[in-house]
Amino acid sequence: MQTEVLIIGGGITGAGIARDLALRGVNCVLAEKLDINAGASGANHGLLHSGARYVSSDLALAKECWEEASLLKRMAPQCIDNTGGLFVAVVGDDEKYVADFPHLCAQSHIPVREVDLKDAHEMEPALSDQIIAVYQVEDAAIDPFKLSMENIFQACEFGCNMLRHTEVIGFVKDNRRIQATRMRNSLTGKTFLIEAEQIVNATGAWAGLVSGLAGIDIHILFSKGSLLVTHSRITKQVVNRLRPSSNADILVPGGTVSILGTTSIRIDAIEDIRPTVQEMDMIVGEGAKMLPVLEKTRYIRAYAGVRPLVGSSSDGNDRGVSRAFALINHEGQGLNNFVTITGGKLTTYRLMAEKTADLVCRRLNVTSPCRTIADPLPSAQAAQWTEPGLAPRLWLKHHEPEDVLICECEMVPKSTVDCIIDSIHQQNGQPDLKAIGVRSRIGKGACQGTICGIRLLAYLYHKGELNTDQGLKSLREFLRERWRGVRPLLWDMPLIQAEMQEALYCGLFGLELYNDSNE
Amino acid sequence: MTDPKIIECDLLVIGTGMAGSAAALFAANRGVSVVQVGIISEIIFASGLLDLMGVHPIQKQRIWDNPWAAIDTVSKDIPGHPYAKLNEKDIRNAFAETLSFFTSAGIRYSSYKNRNVRVLTPVGTIKPTYCVPHTMWAGVKALEDQQPCLIVDIHGLKGFNARQITVMVKQYWPGIHSASIAFPDTGHLSEVYPEQMARALELASNREKLAKVIRPFVKDYHVVGVPAILGLYHTQDILNDLQEKIGVPIFEIPTMPPSVTGLRIKEAFEKYLPKIGVRLFTQKRVLDVDTIDSGKRFVSKVGDDKIHFKVLAQGIILASGRFIGKGLHADRKQIHETIFDLPVYQTGDRSRWHLKDFLDSRGHPINRAGLETDHLFRPFDRSGHPAFQRLFAIGSILAHQDWIRMKCGSGLAIATAYKAVNAFIDMIDAQ
Ligand SMILES: Cc1cc2nc3c(=O)[nH]c(=O)nc-3n(C[C@H](O)[C@H](O)[C@H](O)COP(=O)(O)OP(=O)(O)OC[C@H]3O[C@@H](n4cnc5c(N)ncnc54)[C@H](O)[C@@H]3O)c2cc1C
Ligand SMILES: Cc1cc2nc3c(=O)[nH]c(=O)nc-3n(C[C@H](O)[C@H](O)[C@H](O)COP(=O)(O)OP(=O)(O)OC[C@H]3O[C@@H](n4cnc5c(N)ncnc54)[C@H](O)[C@@H]3O)c2cc1C
Numbered sequence: 015m016q017t018e019v020l021i022i023g024g025g026i027t028g029a030g031i032a033r034d035l036a037l038r039g040v041n042c043v044l045a046e047k048l049d050i051n052a053g054a055s056g057a058n059h060g061l062l063h064s065g066a067r068y069v070s071s072d073l074a075l076a077k078e079c080w081e082e083a084s085l086l087k088r089m090a091p092q093c094i095d096n097t098g099g100l101f102v103a104v105v106g107d108d109e110k111y112v113a114d115f116p117h118l119c120a121q122s123h124i125p126v127r128e129v130d131l132k133d134a135h136e137m138e139p140a141l142s143d144q145i146i147a148v149y150q151v152e153d154a155a156i157d158p159f160k161l162s163m164e165n166i167f168q169a170c171e172f173g174c175n176m177l178r179h180t181e182v183i184g185f186v187k188d189n190r191r192i193q194a195t196r197m198r199n200s201l202t203g204k205t206f207l208i209e210a211e212q213i214v215n216a217t218g219a220w221a222g223l224v225s226g227l228a229g230i231d232i233h234i235l236f237s238k239g240s241l242l243v244t245h246s247r248i249t250k251q252v253v254n255r256l257r258p259s260s261n262a263d264i265l266v267p268g269g270t271v272s273i274l275g276t277t278s279i280r281i282d283a284i285e286d287i288r289p290t291v292q293e294m295d296m297i298v299g300e301g302a303k304m305l306p307v308l309e310k311t312r313y314i315r316a317y318a319g320v321r322p323l324v325g326s327s328s329d330g331n332d333r334g335v336s337r338a339f340a341l342i343n344h345e346g347q348g349l350n351n352f353v354t355i356t357g358g359k360l361t362t363y364r365l366m367a368e369k370t371a372d373l374v375c376r377r378l379n380v381t382s383p384c385r386t387i388a389d390p391l392p393s394a395q396a397a398q399w400t401e402p403g404l405a406p407r408l409w410l411k412h413h414e415p416e417d418v419l420i421c422e423c424e425m426v427p428k429s430t431v432d433c434i435i436d437s438i439h440q441q442n443g444q445p446d447l448k449a450i451g452v453r454s455r456i457g458k459g460a461c462q463g464t465i466c467g468i469r470l471l472a473y474l475y476h477k478g479e480l481n482t483d484q485g486l487k488s489l490r491e492f493l494r495e496r497w498r499g500v501r502p503l504l505w506d507m508p509l510i511q512a513e514m515q516e517a518l519y520c521g522l523f524g525l526e527l528y529n530d531s532n533e
Numbered sequence: 534m535t536d537p538k539i540i541e542c543d544l545l546v547i548g549t550g551m552a553g554s555a556a557a558l559f560a561a562n563r564g565v566s567v568v569q570v571g572i573i574s575e576i577i578f579a580s581g582l583l584d585l586m587g588v589h590p591i592q593k594q595r596i597w598d599n600p601w602a603a604i605d606t607v608s609k610d611i612p613g614h615p616y617a618k619l620n621e622k623d624i625r626n627a628f629a630e631t632l633s634f635f636t637s638a639g640i641r642y643s644s645y646k647n648r649n650v651r652v653l654t655p656v657g658t659i660k661p662t663y664c665v666p667h668t669m670w671a672g673v674k675a676l677e678d679q680q681p682c683l684i685v686d687i688h689g690l691k692g693f694n695a696r697q698i699t700v701m702v703k704q705y706w707p708g709i710h711s712a713s714i715a716f717p718d719t720g721h722l723s724e725v726y727p728e729q730m731a732r733a734l735e736l737a738s739n740r741e742k743l744a745k746v747i748r749p750f751v752k753d754y755h756v757v758g759v760p761a762i763l764g765l766y767h768t769q770d771i772l773n774d775l776q777e778k779i780g781v782p783i784f785e786i787p788t789m790p791p792s793v794t795g796l797r798i799k800e801a802f803e804k805y806l807p808k809i810g811v812r813l814f815t816q817k818r819v820l821d822v823d824t825i826d827s828g829k830r831f832v833s834k835v836g837d838d839k840i841h842f843k844v845l846a847q848g849i850i851l852a853s854g855r856f857i858g859k860g861l862h863a864d865r866k867q868i869h870e871t872i873f874d875l876p877v878y879q880t881g882d883r884s885r886w887h888l889k890d891f892l893d894s895r896g897h898p899i900n901r902a903g904l905e906t907d908h909l910f911r912p913f914d915r916s917g918h919p920a921f922q923r924l925f926a927i928g929s930i931l932a933h934q935d936w937i938r939m940k941c942g943s944g945l946a947i948a949t950a951y952k953a954v955n956a957f958i959d960m961i962d963a964q
Contacts, residue, residue, distance in 0.1 A: 291882075475696050486701060510857055513856045526894060
């Protein structure tokens, strides 16, 4: 296979680069070892930062967030819930920090407004009566799945080729160039080569591992962060704790739910990341200081992601851009068709993509300018189904009697599943339970997939999407994936749900008696 | 407000699941006056299969052909397992008495004497169990003999696909095939429900129509499998009638809950337990229990959000289940017993309750938490002695078992009920 640019990593950064390059007319392939947003892009807080959070720690990042967030609100409003945000201090928080905060915001030209405590309680009745100061900023919530999918959809429309389940496993080098990149399809095990003029390493926390395959050292430390999803939405706006960044100090609304987090724990390895019971208890305890209902509320899911902390690379660091993300051209290390982009934020993904594409285009002698700064991101129908509460709204509005629900908790009808199946086919994929789960709310409601897992599986057989006994494996993987997110939250109602799930899948079906090998 | 009315009885059974209902049955059969309280609607989650003992040790995934040998072995390997407090004769008697009740209530069961059977599930797995509703028996035989078999699914019935089932088992059952039909008079519906079809099939005219739809597919198949929809009340007659009309044996495959097979059990308990004298309250909970006469008698408050009446009893059988049944409750720190606050055998802190892999063959440790008892199933207090002379705990609330993985749910429920009821009667008689 040949292409002008091979982009490695199907997170938001890779997706953004694919779109940027495709819009400039560059031919590219986007390769992802698992599925869209399998890394940090699928495991973050979904906060479109106004920048206020970084005013005391990193002014450049703060400004960058402010500018990019403002731009995205215009370019991709369909992915954003422009909720606004509050910064809230409670009794015992550092008063000097509280006093400095509005000035620091002003210095970076980030809008901020002091809110009277009584008004704050009116805006957000869930706030603790222990609050001592409240400021309002322009934070918003963003749907990272929709954002990545829409970037990829447009990139594909402009000729980009997306390869899911395709992992980079090595490079064939010659002089100062990578001649070819060795790929493996993780479903079939087949390996093949891609010859590209330029290679972009957009693998986030994996960037050091991938560059290592080319013999290049990038020193990356891993910081794990865990988050919890509540059963219902707790606040209208984003709520931040007004103190230096710490554990569990942000609550972000997302459709009908809220997301609480996060932690920051140094880890050594990045595979098989899971939220733990200790983290959950800590997050709930801390969060409850701002919003006491968090102590009692029902949680339906937890997840964890890894932030790459880019240490000192030997040289070639494009420091001119920003300290927030690292764009490494690797020329100093003897390669001139390889680029690494890592770190940064979801909020600044577009800028990261632009700077990366600029560098790649210079090397390719492509002169067309970046278009993502002025062209709105088009909506894609198949990309909308991850938004909590959307499928039910549409279903109730346009309800066709034959459009029955596959998932009752989240009210996902057949038509939505059909739309997602088509989109997976368009990207040369084969739908299975997990892939549909990633692209919709299926399995994310109160039953955690207990009922809809069975229904979706039967529906895939009904449609002929599954034809062999691989469905059992698909079901097991789907259940394991869901389990990863509920295991640390199993007390009270969710524990009852988990027991029901096991009674059904193991008690009645005996699914645990089937090994992966004899499927 | 007037004082709530007091109902007197010998025995109060808390719980309307399999364990509580078996206890009420055994007690009533022995002339004991029984009051039974619980939320019966939950039993419709059950599948109708009666597991006795199927898998041990679970981490080795050893599936036993002979459940009695399995019980013997588990009793030796896990001395705290409830089966270790029971003997084979009692378990056999308990089963026989329960099955004869079901027969009189219109639900016939089938099993081998000393052998587990294997049944097809709606996802296409095969599960070991002991005793199945007779409507499933032809399927058990068909699988054993690998008969040419047709599985039929129904348009609009979610979560049940015949092709899925057949491709999953094809490798060891090559003669199995699938077909898809529309249930009579539902062409205009995009969704159909098992209960609705079961009710329809109570009418002969609908059976005639269904047979007509299925018949053209039957061809050379020896047996036909359908989702469990063959009636609610006259299931045996409906099965016979359809078999005659189609010309080959038919069997039911359990469906996902809430299922008709669960509903049949609910209806049987609800209708027939009162006929043998059980005073059954199916929409109420026991809110709180006090003892009088230095722990020899119990006064239980019964109601929903407020008290409706009190029950004065000589003994209580606690069959309140685990987390689903609400006999146990867990907060972030530990597991509690909900009515008496009895000590619960814990399996470490929350980080140890569940394993990382949902399907880990070792089974989740929390499933072994529960009440520890003496050999008569009297739960212990914190000092390790029976908490009350005539309080018994039975069924899934008991510690040191994992009914889900060992496939022993109904067996444990029925057998522990039998022993507790007999122990209670012996104590009363000795007075
Ligand atoms: C807990 C947490 C909370 C966060 N919250 C926010 C927030 O609220 N707001 C915000 O703006 N930012 C937030 N971030 C940061 C944001 O999530 C990341 O900046 C962003 O998602 C990074 O995207 P990426 O595409 O660079 O990396 P990733 O999303 O990690 O993508 C890398 C991809 O590369 C793939 N890959 C790896 N190795 C290979 C290989 N050999 N071959 C092929 N593919 C490979 C991976 O499977 C993965 O899909 C948060 C991060 C974390 C961890
Ligand atoms: C999905 C599923 C599949 C199953 N599949 C099988 C199977 O294939 N084979 C098999 O043998 N068994 C199966 N079972 C049934 C299982 O065997 C039984 O649920 C188990 O044996 C537990 O029975 P139990 O009576 O101890 O508890 P439960 O059935 O949980 O009953 C507890 C009862 O106690 C009542 N209760 C609780 N608290 C109070 C209170 N304060 N006051 C009054 N009443 C109270 C509840 O309302 C309920 O009626 C399945 C169950 C489920 C949920």
